[in-house]
Amino acid sequence: MGITERKERQRAELREQILAAARKIVLDEGFDALTMRKIGDAIEYSPATIYLHFENREAIGRALCGEAFEHLISYMGAVAQIEDPLERLKGIGRHYARFGLENPKEYKLLFMTDTAFLETLFGEISGTKDPDDPGERAFQFVVDTVQACIDAGVIRPGDPVLIGEMAWTMVHGIVSLALTCRSALESPVEELVATLCDTFARGLATSPAHVASEVRSTT
Amino acid sequence: MGITERKERQRAELREQILAAARKIVLDEGFDALTMRKIGDAIEYSPATIYLHFENREAIGRALCGEAFEHLISYMGAVAQIEDPLERLKGIGRHYARFGLENPKEYKLLFMTDTAFLETLFGEISGTKDPDDPGERAFQFVVDTVQACIDAGVIRPGDPVLIGEMAWTMVHGIVSLALTCRSALESPVEELVATLCDTFARGLATSPAHVASEVRSTT
DNA sequence: CCGCGCTTCTGAACATTGTTCAGAAAAGTA
DNA sequence: TACTTTTCTGAACAATGTTCAGAAGCGCGG
Numbered sequence: 370m371g372i373t374e375r376k377e378r379q380r381a382e383l384r385e386q387i388l389a390a391a392r393k394i395v396l397d398e399g400f401d402a403l404t405m406r407k408i409g410d411a412i413e414y415s416p417a418t419i420y421l422h423f424e425n426r427e428a429i430g431r432a433l434c435g436e437a438f439e440h441l442i443s444y445m446g447a448v449a450q451i452e453d454p455l456e457r458l459k460g461i462g463r464h465y466a467r468f469g470l471e472n473p474k475e476y477k478l479l480f481m482t483d484t485a486f487l488e489t490l491f492g493e494i495s496g497t498k499d500p501d502d503p504g505e506r507a508f509q510f511v512v513d514t515v516q517a518c519i520d521a522g523v524i525r526p527g528d529p530v531l532i533g534e535m536a537w538t539m540v541h542g543i544v545s546l547a548l549t550c551r552s553a554l555e556s557p558v559e560e561l562v563a564t565l566c567d568t569f570a571r572g573l574a575t576s577p578a579h580v581a582s583e584v585r586s587t588t
Numbered sequence: 589m590g591i592t593e594r595k596e597r598q599r600a601e602l603r604e605q606i607l608a609a610a611r612k613i614v615l616d617e618g619f620d621a622l623t624m625r626k627i628g629d630a631i632e633y634s635p636a637t638i639y640l641h642f643e644n645r646e647a648i649g650r651a652l653c654g655e656a657f658e659h660l661i662s663y664m665g666a667v668a669q670i671e672d673p674l675e676r677l678k679g680i681g682r683h684y685a686r687f688g689l690e691n692p693k694e695y696k697l698l699f700m701t702d703t704a705f706l707e708t709l710f711g712e713i714s715g716t717k718d719p720d721d722p723g724e725r726a727f728q729f730v731v732d733t734v735q736a737c738i739d740a741g742v743i744r745p746g747d748p749v750l751i752g753e754m755a756w757t758m759v760h761g762i763v764s765l766a767l768t769c770r771s772a773l774e775s776p777v778e779e780l781v782a783t784l785c786d787t788f789a790r791g792l793a794t795s796p797a798h799v800a801s802e803v804r805s806t807t
Numbered sequence: 808c809c810g811c812g813c814t815t816c817t818g819a820a821c822a823t824t825g826t827t828c829a830g831a832a833a834a835g836t837a
Numbered sequence: 838t839a840c841t842t843t844t845c846t847g848a849a850c851a852a853t854g855t856t857c858a859g860a861a862g863c864g865c866g867g
Contacts, residue, residue: 820855825850836841837839
């Protein structure tokens with residue numbers, strides 16, 4: 370009975386076609402521009418067919434969100450190998466920002482959409498956080514790096530989760546404002562990111578001597 | 589001829605009615621829920637009438653944006669009197685965050701709407717910034733405070749605009765993430781704001797001795 | 808008080824959206 | 838070939854923002 374297998378394969382193929390069409394639209398024009406009829410046109414099926422593969426438009430967004438998050442993770446590959454934990458932490462910030470600036474549509478879908486696709490990454494099911502959620506696992510990488518900094522004695526002891534969330538929200542602030550209205554920011558975004566990461570690190574440092582030489586001049 | 593005056597008054601009154609109805613809807617349910625027909629129902633006029641007072645839905649959003657920004661400014665009243673410039677800078681950050689957290693719908697309308705109402709505040713007409721724009725004037729207050737810190741010798745010399753934008757984007761990051769998906773942040777938002785402001789200030793400081801005693805423990 | 812003209816207003820329409828569902832079409836099975 | 842199951846779609850529904858021809862109201866000159 371290879372028939373059921375073939376059918377399943379065809380079904381998966383069509384699902385992937387839908388996703389591919391949706392991906393293209395979202396990456397080109399943003400999630401708001403994603404329309405069931407547009408997808409239908411692209412895959413040469415009736416819009417109603419899409420509902421046999423996805424519950425609704427938001428479910429497609431959720432699927433794309435997963436992909437986008439993988440994409441974000443892939444930006445972190447390089448930093449994982451940085452030995453110095455403080456440099457690694459700064460690297461995470463800079464690469465995170467680079468992902469957002471280079472992939473604005475994906476970043477908006479992930480972190481700037483009201484419908485809270487964020488909750489797809491951070492399980493809020495029953496209020497308790499599941500450490501296996503992709504978002505939680507990625508954030509754990511940040512927390513671990515912070516802890517490594519503390520262990521190495523380069524930053525003052527403190528709650529690594531709090532420090533990690535400071536780092537995240539901080540960089541997110543730059544990226545999201547830059548994506549919403551770049552002209553509102555006069556400074557070059559890259560400089561903003563780099564200087565903020567350095568200043569933050571300096572603020573956390575046990576002794577300014579450790580980082581003073583690395584801090585970029587802000588003039 | 590008091591007639592033309594009365595007509596003008598009535599016209600202005602209706603405009604204000606529209607704005608009031610829209611304001612209520614936006615504050616209650618957010619800008620996405622703002623519907624021409626809903627406004628029409630509220631003011632007991634046909635939806636078409638609204639177009640005699642506003643170019644379109646977005647224009648109403650722009651008008652509400654102006655109000656919301658005034659509201660934000662009003663949160664800064666208390667901090668302007670703080671003598672110590674570094675404390676004033678931190679106060680700006682904390683009050684800014686408080687505005688966002690206490691008025692989420694307004695904050696979203698101002699700084700988290702794609703249609704870039706932000707550009708209403710920061711003139712991007714002809715690419716050049718007009719220092720008279722409300723947003724620009726408010727940001728100037730931040731820059732002035734940063735400059736005062738530098739002059740007082742409590743933070744290291746640097747570009748006050750860059751430092752100001754770091755401060756702004758930083759706090760915006762916390763607020764916007766908290767408003768998009770509060771459950772993604774484990775730490776209490778107020779603590780996040782306070783600690784980040786302190787850490788940032790410490791990172792800018794000329795000597796850690798100046799602020800070390802004031803820095804909240806991050807444990 | 809009447810009738811003309813201007814302002815103010817509205818009903819109906821248009822195009823577009825997500826979503827549903829009865830039934831057509833196709834595919835598989837016997 | 839006849840029956841069943843799966844796959845698909847046309848048409849419809851209820852919203853949305855926006856437009857516009859014409860109705861209604863109002864003020865002014867007679």
